[in-house]
Amino acid sequence: MKYIEVDEELYRHIASKTERIGESASDILRRLLGLSVDTVEQAQPQAISQPSLEAATPEPQFVPQVETFVAAADFHQLVDEHKLEQQKGAVGRFLFLLESLYQLNKTQFAQILQIQGRDRLYFARSREELLKASATANPKEIGQTGFWVTTNNNTAKKRAILAEALVQFGCDAEIANGIAERV
Known part of the structure:
Protein backbone atom coordinates (compact mmCIF):
# COMPACT_ATOMS: atom_id res chain seq x y z
CA MET A 1 0.00 0.00 0.00
CA LYS A 2 1.37 3.42 -0.96
CA TYR A 3 0.45 6.68 0.71
CA ILE A 4 0.02 10.08 -0.92
CA GLU A 5 -0.65 13.51 0.48
CA VAL A 6 -3.60 15.47 -0.86
CA ASP A 7 -4.72 18.99 -0.09
CA GLU A 8 -7.81 19.63 2.03
CA GLU A 9 -10.06 20.52 -0.92
CA LEU A 10 -9.25 17.28 -2.75
CA TYR A 11 -9.67 15.25 0.43
CA ARG A 12 -13.13 16.76 1.01
CA HIS A 13 -14.10 16.03 -2.58
CA ILE A 14 -13.05 12.38 -2.29
CA ALA A 15 -14.81 12.06 1.08
CA SER A 16 -18.00 13.58 -0.36
CA LYS A 17 -18.16 10.74 -2.89
CA THR A 18 -18.46 8.10 -0.15
CA GLU A 19 -21.33 5.71 -0.87
CA ARG A 20 -21.12 3.45 2.16
CA ILE A 21 -19.83 3.69 5.69
CA GLY A 22 -16.22 2.58 6.00
CA GLU A 23 -15.46 2.88 2.28
CA SER A 24 -11.73 3.53 1.84
CA ALA A 25 -10.26 6.36 -0.21
CA SER A 26 -8.78 3.74 -2.56
CA ASP A 27 -12.22 2.19 -3.12
CA ILE A 28 -13.74 5.62 -3.79
CA LEU A 29 -11.02 6.57 -6.27
CA ARG A 30 -11.22 3.18 -8.02
CA ARG A 31 -14.98 3.61 -8.39
CA LEU A 32 -14.65 7.19 -9.66
CA LEU A 33 -11.92 6.20 -12.13
CA GLY A 34 -13.88 3.18 -13.34
CA LEU A 35 -11.30 0.68 -12.08
CA SER A 36 -12.32 -2.66 -10.67
CA VAL A 37 -11.61 -3.39 -7.04
CA ASP A 38 -11.26 -7.07 -7.97
CA THR A 39 -8.12 -6.38 -10.01
CA VAL A 40 -6.17 -5.24 -6.97
CA GLU A 41 -3.88 -7.95 -5.71
CA GLN A 42 -3.07 -7.72 -2.05
CA ALA A 43 0.60 -8.26 -1.36
CA GLN A 44 1.06 -11.54 0.46
CA PRO A 45 3.70 -11.61 3.17
CA GLN A 46 6.50 -14.07 2.64
CA ALA A 47 6.22 -17.20 4.73
CA ILE A 48 8.95 -17.32 7.31
CA SER A 49 9.76 -20.63 8.88
CA GLN A 50 9.88 -20.45 12.65
CA PRO A 51 10.11 -24.03 13.92
CA SER A 52 9.62 -23.07 17.54
CA LEU A 53 6.25 -21.56 16.69
CA GLU A 54 5.04 -24.15 14.18
CA ALA A 55 4.20 -26.72 16.85
CA ALA A 56 1.90 -24.32 18.68
CA THR A 57 -1.70 -24.36 17.59
CA PRO A 58 -3.08 -20.91 16.97
CA GLU A 59 -5.90 -19.76 19.21
CA PRO A 60 -9.18 -19.43 17.38
CA GLN A 61 -10.12 -15.84 16.72
CA PHE A 62 -13.53 -14.63 17.71
CA VAL A 63 -15.42 -13.31 14.71
CA PRO A 64 -18.70 -11.68 15.67
CA GLN A 65 -21.55 -13.10 13.69
CA VAL A 66 -24.44 -10.84 12.93
CA GLU A 67 -27.76 -12.54 13.35
CA LEU A 104 -38.44 -4.94 16.77
CA ASN A 105 -35.91 -6.95 18.77
CA LYS A 106 -34.44 -5.47 21.90
CA THR A 107 -32.23 -8.45 22.70
CA GLN A 108 -30.19 -8.24 19.49
CA PHE A 109 -29.98 -4.45 19.24
CA ALA A 110 -26.47 -4.34 20.73
CA GLN A 111 -25.25 -5.43 17.28
CA ILE A 112 -25.70 -1.82 16.25
CA LEU A 113 -22.52 -1.01 18.17
CA GLN A 114 -20.57 -2.72 15.37
CA ILE A 115 -21.51 0.05 12.94
CA GLN A 116 -18.65 2.52 12.89
CA GLY A 117 -16.92 4.81 10.49
CA ARG A 118 -13.27 4.35 9.66
CA ASP A 119 -12.25 6.80 12.38
CA ARG A 120 -15.65 7.52 13.87
CA LEU A 121 -17.84 6.00 16.53
CA TYR A 122 -21.56 6.26 15.70
CA PHE A 123 -23.18 4.23 18.47
CA ALA A 124 -22.32 3.62 22.12
CA ARG A 125 -23.82 2.57 25.44
CA SER A 126 -23.21 5.98 27.02
CA ARG A 127 -23.06 9.65 26.20
CA GLU A 128 -19.57 9.84 27.67
CA GLU A 129 -18.26 7.12 25.36
CA LEU A 130 -19.35 9.09 22.28
CA LEU A 131 -17.98 12.36 23.68
CA LYS A 132 -14.67 10.65 24.45
CA ALA A 133 -14.47 9.56 20.81
CA SER A 134 -15.48 13.01 19.50
CA ALA A 135 -16.08 16.16 21.52
CA THR A 136 -18.49 17.40 18.83
CA ALA A 137 -20.54 14.19 18.55
CA ASN A 138 -23.74 15.75 19.98
CA PRO A 139 -24.83 12.38 21.40
CA LYS A 140 -28.52 11.64 21.90
CA GLU A 141 -30.09 8.65 23.56
CA ILE A 142 -32.19 6.48 21.27
CA GLY A 143 -35.46 6.77 23.18
CA GLN A 144 -34.92 5.18 26.57
CA THR A 145 -33.00 2.22 25.20
CA GLY A 146 -29.66 2.81 26.89
CA PHE A 147 -28.06 3.17 23.45
CA TRP A 148 -26.67 6.47 22.24
CA VAL A 149 -25.99 7.78 18.74
CA THR A 150 -23.92 10.60 17.29
CA THR A 151 -26.24 13.18 15.74
CA ASN A 152 -23.88 15.82 14.35
CA ASN A 153 -23.66 14.09 10.97
CA ASN A 154 -25.40 15.60 7.98
CA THR A 155 -28.74 14.15 6.90
CA ALA A 156 -27.20 12.07 4.11
CA LYS A 157 -24.83 10.42 6.60
CA LYS A 158 -27.69 9.80 9.05
CA ARG A 159 -29.56 8.07 6.22
CA ALA A 160 -26.50 5.97 5.37
CA ILE A 161 -26.03 4.97 9.01
CA LEU A 162 -29.71 4.02 9.37
CA ALA A 163 -29.69 2.07 6.10
CA GLU A 164 -26.58 0.17 7.20
CA ALA A 165 -28.21 -0.62 10.54
CA LEU A 166 -31.34 -1.93 8.83
CA VAL A 167 -29.33 -4.09 6.44
CA GLN A 168 -27.25 -5.42 9.32
CA PHE A 169 -30.46 -6.55 11.00
CA GLY A 170 -31.60 -8.41 7.89
CA CYS A 171 -33.58 -5.80 6.00
CA ASP A 172 -33.44 -5.87 2.21
CA ALA A 173 -31.15 -3.06 1.00
CA GLU A 174 -33.84 -1.51 -1.19
CA ILE A 175 -36.34 -1.42 1.67
CA ALA A 176 -33.63 -0.11 4.02
CA ASN A 177 -32.82 2.76 1.67
CA GLY A 178 -36.51 3.59 1.33
CA ILE A 179 -36.91 3.74 5.10
CA ALA A 180 -33.70 5.75 5.51
CA GLU A 181 -34.93 8.33 2.98
CA ARG A 182 -37.62 9.28 5.50
CA VAL A 183 -35.00 10.80 7.84
Missing part, protein backbone atom coordinates in the same frame (compact mmCIF):
# COMPACT_ATOMS: atom_id res chain seq x y z
CA THR A 68 -30.70 -11.49 11.27
CA PHE A 69 -33.71 -11.43 13.50
CA VAL A 70 -36.57 -9.68 11.78
CA ALA A 71 -38.70 -10.98 8.94
CA ALA A 72 -38.80 -8.72 5.90
CA ALA A 73 -42.49 -8.02 6.42
CA ASP A 74 -41.77 -6.52 9.84
CA PHE A 75 -39.59 -3.80 8.31
CA HIS A 76 -42.58 -2.47 6.40
CA GLN A 77 -44.27 -1.97 9.77
CA LEU A 78 -41.22 -0.18 11.18
CA VAL A 79 -42.43 3.22 10.07
CA ASP A 80 -45.51 4.64 11.75
CA GLU A 81 -46.08 7.52 9.32
CA HIS A 82 -48.26 9.49 11.74
CA LYS A 83 -45.69 9.35 14.55
CA LEU A 84 -42.83 9.97 12.14
CA GLU A 85 -44.48 13.19 10.92
CA GLN A 86 -44.66 14.41 14.52
CA GLN A 87 -40.88 14.20 14.97
CA LYS A 88 -38.90 17.42 15.01
CA GLY A 89 -36.38 17.64 12.17
CA ALA A 90 -34.00 15.07 10.74
CA VAL A 91 -32.51 14.26 14.15
CA GLY A 92 -35.94 13.51 15.60
CA ARG A 93 -36.87 11.27 12.67
CA PHE A 94 -33.46 9.54 12.84
CA LEU A 95 -33.89 8.82 16.56
CA PHE A 96 -37.50 7.70 16.09
CA LEU A 97 -36.59 5.21 13.36
CA LEU A 98 -33.67 3.84 15.39
CA GLU A 99 -35.96 3.43 18.40
CA SER A 100 -38.51 1.66 16.18
CA LEU A 101 -35.76 -0.71 15.04
CA TYR A 102 -34.88 -1.31 18.70
CA GLN A 103 -38.51 -2.20 19.43
